[in-house]
Amino acid sequence: SQQGEEDPQALSIQEGENATMNCSYKTSINNLQWYRQNSGRGLVHLILIRSNEREKHSGRLRVTLDTSKKSSSLLITASRAADTASYFCATDARNYGGSQGNLIFGKGTKLSVKP
Amino acid sequence: DTAVSQTPKYLVTQMGNDKSIKCEQNLGHDTMYWYKQDSKKFLKIMFSYNNKELIINETVPNRFSPKSPDKAHLNLHINSLELGDSAVYFCASSQRGVEKLFFGSGTQLSVL
Numbered sequence: 085s086q087q088g089e090e091d092p093q094a095l096s097i098q099e100g101e102n103a104t105m106n107c108s109y110k111t112s113i114n115n116l117q118w119y120r121q122n123s124g125r126g127l128v129h130l131i132l133i134r135s136n137e138r139e140k141h142s143g144r145l146r147v148t149l150d151t152s153k154k155s156s157s158l159l160i161t162a163s164r165a166a167d168t169a170s171y172f173c174a175t176d177a178r179n180y181g182g183s184q185g186n187l188i189f190g191k192g193t194k195l196s197v198k199p
Numbered sequence: 200d201t202a203v204s205q206t207p208k209y210l211v212t213q214m215g216n217d218k219s220i221k222c223e224q225n226l227g228h229d230t231m232y233w234y235k236q237d238s239k240k241f242l243k244i245m246f247s248y249n250n251k252e253l254i255i256n257e258t259v260p261n262r263f264s265p266k267s268p269d270k271a272h273l274n275l276h277i278n279s280l281e282l283g284d285s286a287v288y289f290c291a292s293s294q295r296g297v298e299k300l301f302f303g304s305g306t307q308l309s310v311l
Contacts, residue, residue: 115298126203126289126302127242170240176297186255187297189234189242 090173090193098198103160105193107173108153114176116149118158121170121192130158130171165199202226205290205303212280213311220275220306222290230254231273232300233265234289242289248273280310 091106107116115134119127133140133149133156140147146159160167170192205222212218224231233245247255251267262278273290290303 117299119300121240124305126291126304127300129299129301132298172242186244186247187300188244192240194240 090171090190092193093191094194094196096196096198097163099163099165101163101197103163103167103195103197105158105171105195107156107158107190109156109173109175109190110154111175113151116147116156117174117187118145118147118156119172119174119189121172123169127172160195163195163197165197168195168197170194203290203292203301203303205288205306207306208304209307209309211309211311214280214282216280217276217278218280218308219277220288220290220308222273222275222303224271224290224292224301226292226294226301227271228292228294228301229270230293230296231267231270232291232293233273233275234291234302236287236289236305238286245288246273246275277308280308282310284308285310 089108097103113135115132117132118130120130121127131142131145131147133147135151144161149156172189172192174187174189176187203224230249232247234242235245236242244257245259246265248267250270264276266274287305287307289305291300293300
């Protein structure tokens with residue numbers, strides 16, 4: 085079953101505005117990651133937040149994690165046209181033995197930043 | 200240099216054919232994966248290999264067989280292709296468990 089689910093499915097904003105995407109998940113996690121996918125390309129890792137962290141920053145990215153609500157948000161500040169992409173959250177699933185686990189992706193939020 | 204490279208980028212074939220997709224990573228990672236992304240962009244893991252050993256084999260038809268000749272390569276062979284196999288297949292690798300995966304650029308498979 086799907087672990088992560090992003091909201092909204094699509095988001096259209098003007099350049100310079102902030103973009104906020106949310107992710108909800110179902111089971112306990114070790115960490116939550118956000119990835120970006122440009123059209124026709126592979127996914128690129130953006131940021132990882134561990135289950136004992138509440139907030140993390142990387143450049144114009146800010147990620148929050150609320151384990152009590154099983155949710156995370158990704159904020160992109162001062163968006164640019166180049167930020168246009170799909171954004172996915174991914175959580176590790178603890179239902180496999182060993183240390184490898186399994187990374188489960190949500191369906192993604194399609195962000196469009198208009199110049 | 201491309202970190203995770205997969206070939207071919209596009210693959211168009213007829214139903215019933217057998218095809219392979221190759222993947223190589225030059226990052227020195229121990230773990231490699233195959234993911235399938237459907238037309239709705241839903242990404243689902245198919246296989247995971249750690250140092251040439253199969254770790255995860257999700258509910259994937261037996262027609263799909265991964266082969267890892269060494270830890271830098273993980274190829275995907277598909278027998279008797281079906282229409283429903285049409286999707287984008289991504290290879291990925293990681294050094295430390297499932298933290299920070301590096302993805303290839305994908306292989307768009309179209310079965311006619």
